Amino acid sequence: MKLNNRILLPSIAVLLGLVMIFPIYLLVISSLRSETNVFDFNLLPTGFEFSNFTEAWIGSGLPRSIANSFIVSATVTAVAMIFHAMSGYALARFRFPGKAIMFAWMLSTLMVPFAVIMIPLYLITKNLGLANSYAGLIIPSIFNAYGIFLFRQFYMDFPKELEEAGYMEGLSLSGAFFRLALPLSVPIMVPLTIGFFLTNWNAYMWPLIITQDEKLWVVQQRLAHLVGGGYFTPWNVVLAAAVIVAVPTFILFFVAQKYLVEGIKMSGIK
Amino acid sequence: MGKSWKTVGFALLTMMLLLQVACGNSNNGGEQTGNKAADSGQTADAGKKVKLKFWDFHSEKEEEFFRGLVEEYNKTQDNVVIEYSTFNQTDYTTTKLPTGFASGEGPDIYMISPGDFMKFSKSGLMADLSSYFPEGAKEDFLPASLDAVTVDGKILALPYELELLGLYYNEQMLKDAGVEVPKTWDELYAASKKLTTDKVSGLILPPDKGPYFNFIWYPFLWQQGGDVLNDEGTASTFNTPETAKALDFWGRFFKEGISPTKLQQGPWEIDHIGKKTAAMQIVGTWAINRAEEVFGDVPINVAPLPIPEGGKAATDAGGWKFAVNGKSKHVDEAAKFIMWAFAGDPERALEWCTEIKFAYSPRKSVVEKGNEVYNKGMRKVFTEQIYDSAIPEPRYPSEVLDVVGDAMQYVMFGKTDGAGAAQQVDGKINEAIQAANK
């Protein structure tokens, strides 16, 4: 039993961990192989064709689509943080008629699969004059009950005393939120920001439907174009492009892993 | 009390701000559709140029060609600006065109495949081009190529390439295995079986459903005199022994592991032979340039498609066509562009068919002009042995394409045999035809 805990358990854990990251490792080493060697079976790096990366970067419109994804993800995230915090706070703190219904209704929107609404959503967005624009990419992506739900959870556990003191000082209800609660919401905001950013970086279907102009393509579209488009798909370039697209999220992952983990934990409580 | 109203104001203000920022963005990003009112208002500045949207699915070298074409044309025009966008081929046919047209934001100029032809022509999305052909140009086109795009006497698209299918093979591999170039179905089966090893596929056929899947299969049906629909296109002729035989023959390659059911690269790419992961492959004329340029050191050759005992030679003549959106406000301008591109000066058509890719031009003058190219290497095989057996790819409604694809897959994956699949699908084809002709 002792032996198990000292040696066997850690070995299994490390082994499984390696299994988990193996595909990522393979992606990276394979993206450095030449076109003819890309499918070679070798678990060690066998080539350093950095030209794959220049090819993926220069010929493909990848830089523009990366910029687009940044613009869209950052804007959606920033606006969503404010709106969702407001709603979450209202649902956690205030007593008002229709609160339960409101909350249930918002939560119920989580259960609507995108496929159900994709056709009418497209038409509505288009009728608002937002088709084929950054606005069309951004605005419909902001509203998401998940963020509201998590903010609500956060504010439920948030000590009331602070705001009570604020009211004594003459702060209004909204003042107490914006001046006291919101600035202290960093613990939820950071992980949620990461989560929202990742989600929007990941977006594929909606951008595909709503943008026609190639200049508006987001990064996942570009990647799918590389893997499924045209007459010829060089796998080494596809893999290199995939690595490039993975870099920002991995930087985020390593820099802010602590907060990411915090965010995930929060999302699971209760 | 008053303070809480401030909050309402704040919320509304944020919403408005957001919308304004958003609209501002749309002016930058989506110039072409973002703000129509502003466009027409800016006449003094931007002139009274008509903007035309041109959507395409080509990539790489071919994309460059069309970009160049558009640039060249724009330079010569004072009143027209064409804006070119290209998409992933799957996205292009499955989402871009339908969503674009459905919302009235579709292109003025686009590429159409036979699979979409019926759907779009019935909805008025293909303008009659008959009157735009330059003088004498219509006569220059092969009659069959124009027939394939003519409905009720109206020419609804401009064909600009004819792509024929052939059996490509690696000469060395065949020689090493002691196999002759197959001429019959039995020989094709025996040869590909013999050539299959754990590293090499005997024969590459497309495994995934879609227009290309059907496109490659039709010749097997036609070689026996079978067809999907009757000559009038009003009823299914699918439930026949010929269909069953063609399906069973096709399915056998997959069931016995001769043809992979999943490919690393598109089945239309010659890379399978080029990278020596396959000995034979049924592909079209477009593969020649790449075979020569990229895989020059691989002994690739091509032969006519093998035929069954007692059958006749048949191959598919595919190729995309140019179409003009019939609902566009600028049909004239759009039609002029495509005529300029492929019905006028034969040089552009020649460049497309011989330099950018290899295909036959539907225009006799272009083929004559490119005589030298059409008789070079593998091209000679197409010109001399395959060209005459070409049948234009049929323009079936997409529902028909879909169910025929189902039948092929049922047999490939052993759900039923050819006869069973033919029978199962027959009724569905009739239903689809009736729905489409409604």
Add this chain to the structure above:
Amino acid sequence: MTPKRISDRTRNEWVTAYAFLLPNTLGLLTFVFIPIVYAFYVSLHDWNALSPKVFSGFANYKELLRDQLWWNSVLKTLLFTVIYVPSLYVLSLGSALLLNALKGRLVGPVRTMFLMPFAITSIISAIIGMYMLDPRNGVINHLLGFAGIGPQQFLGSTSQAMLSIIGVILWINIGYNMIIFLSAIKEIPRDYYEAAQIDGATGWKAFRWITFPLLAETSTFILIVTMIGSFQAFDQIVVMTKGGPANATEVSVLYIFKQGFELLNMGYASALAFVLFLIIFCLSIIQLKLLSLRK
């Protein structure tokens, strides 16, 4: 009748609350709720998106009742759910227990390794999946070769394609759920285990009688979220198989997408979408009831 008695403070609270909820309410109405209603409206029409709509009553709903491909897709969706949800549950709970048992310096790196695939986007995971699962040259078949197993078709096989896709989706999602379980396990007071140890309950018994029951809420949460997610799996399927081979991976969402955008049967696709929505909605209500019962 109490309007008079509503204090300023209360009214103030109402107004502030509504104001705070306004942007999201408008947004959710416009971009989620109205589309559902509109989908229902469209579903009552025969509409190819290009010509004007023609009202057709419930014809689309009658048609879907006898549409084999639709029911096939519903079956595939359920198949996906039935395999994916328990697998994810067991694997992420298992990983969490494993990580919980670890001590010392290894914990951080191992956790990082498990969570890393979470930073991969769905399209990238699909690309990696296609690359590794290639029947002829893929790494997985090479590795299976060492174990004496012949090459498998994976995405090209009607029986393995769904499992392959599930594998890829599991891979990027285990870490996330593992973290949730892990934090819930950490919250279980240590003295429970100490008390159990005195009674001789360790290992499996401790898990069975302490850990597992105390994870009930977390489990319910994960099962709900995973289940809803499993009805929406799409990106990987589109890139990896497009529903093939022979419709083996054609889940409902994909079938609706094809009916809508490939065949342009917008009315019919909306009817299918609406039915799918009803199915999911009913399941969600049941789950929410269960959740509130536990609370």
